[in-house]
Amino acid sequence: MRKLLLLLFFCPVSSPVKHTLKFFFTGSTGISDFPQFVGAAEVDHMQLASCDSNKKIKPKQDWVKKIIRSDRQQLDWYKEECFVIQPNFFKATIDHLMKRFNQSGGVHILQRMSGCEWDDETNEVNGFMQFGYDGEDFIAFDVQNLAWIAMKPQGVTTKLRWDADKAGIRHYENYLTQICPEWLKKYLDYGRSSLLRTDLPSVSLLQKTSSSPVSCHATGFYPNSAVMFWRKDGEELYEDVNHGENLPNHDGSFQMSVDLNISSVPPEDWGGYECVFQLSGKKNKIFTRLDKDPIRTNSEGLSYTTNPATVVIAVVVVAVVVAVVGFIF
Known part of the structure; x- marks a missing residue:
């Protein structure tokens, strides 16, 4: 019997790699037996932790537990984001969008993906943030021009309102270009045995x-x-x-x-x-x-x-x- 020809060329070389840190937040209404707010974080497609409006943070990797134990600032950030800031923001935004779209009830979902990409050779950083409403792209943040981009006509009103919030824009710029890359590098260092x-x-x-x-x-x-x-x-x-x-x-x-x-x-x-x-x-x-x-x-x-x-x-x-x-x- 002829055997499968399998040739391996073992010539390992160092090469630039782009790493990503992503945060996923989802707020919903009209769904019974499901938290109104859930969140998750991942690095290079590996899930780090999840949280929900039931005030539970669940680390998915042992080294994530180590980070949380050693870095009080991160634990406090996750608690504030998962239990206070984002749940309130998502609830208020969903209520606002339902009124604008004349939606009196039913199931409605607001989602956000945010994070950053870091090139470990050039040190280039790209931040991103995008919202979706009821399964469709809604609005995205342009980090380069520090402005919101409406991804459908219904998002223009939200764009104008959020563009006028200069403090909010500065906050997102700092979060995506400074805090996120710093945390990404920390995660890569702690989890290098699995992530790298x-x-x-x-x-x-x-x-x-x-x-x-x-x-x-x-x-x-x-x-x-x-x-x-x-x-x-x-x-x-x-x-x-x-x-x-x-x-x-x-x-x-x-x-x-x-x-x-x-x-x-x-x-x-x-x-x-x-x-x-x-x-x-x-x-x-x-x-x-x-x-x-x-x-x-x-x-x-x-x-x-x-x-x-x-x-x-x-x-x-x-x-x-x-x-x-x-x-x-």
Whole structure:
């Protein structure tokens, strides 16, 4: 039996990486048995902590607990933001928007994503803040020009009112360009064993049936920034190729796949095709040659995964993060 050709090039090099710290806040009305306000924080797609209007802060990583114990300022900030400032702000804003849109009742949701991105090589910092209302983009903060941008006509009134609040604009500028990057660097330092690690994946060829596309599936890699593609005779393919999503695993690693339609590829030409995986900014590559023998199929009684222990999609990622990211992306 021919074996799957798997070549690893171990030539590690240092490369610039952009790290992000994001805060997700969601206020709602009309939803029974659900907190009116919930929040979550994440660094590089790893959830740090969550909180809600029931006055509970839940660290998700051991090193986050260490930060909270050693830095009273951060604990006080989270308590004030999660239990006082943001719940009151979100409730007042939802009430205001419901009146403006002539909404007398029902379920309404206001969401905010804010944070910063830091390039560890150039030291460049980019802050961002965006609001969504009832599942649609509503208004965003332009950090460069220190002004709000209405993302739909109904947001113009809010833009004019918030633009006039000069103290609020200065506060957001300081928060996004000074406080956020400082905290991001602190988190990276405390959590470097998990946040700054590099894990290469296991790669498998999967196929549902003999006539289905062949899926090149990589799982267990970290960080989540990676590229994977099919190529023929050294040239990347764009036709008959379908790229899947980059999805989280339950253990904090990630998985992704890229499908190749082989309906028009005769078996004797398979040897010229290979799947390439590479973590962004790294030189390490994994080449997986298209070969019939190693392909795993449903007909073999196998699930459409490589390793059930690591491939299971992390559906237990906090629901608030999923809901918030939905309206933005």
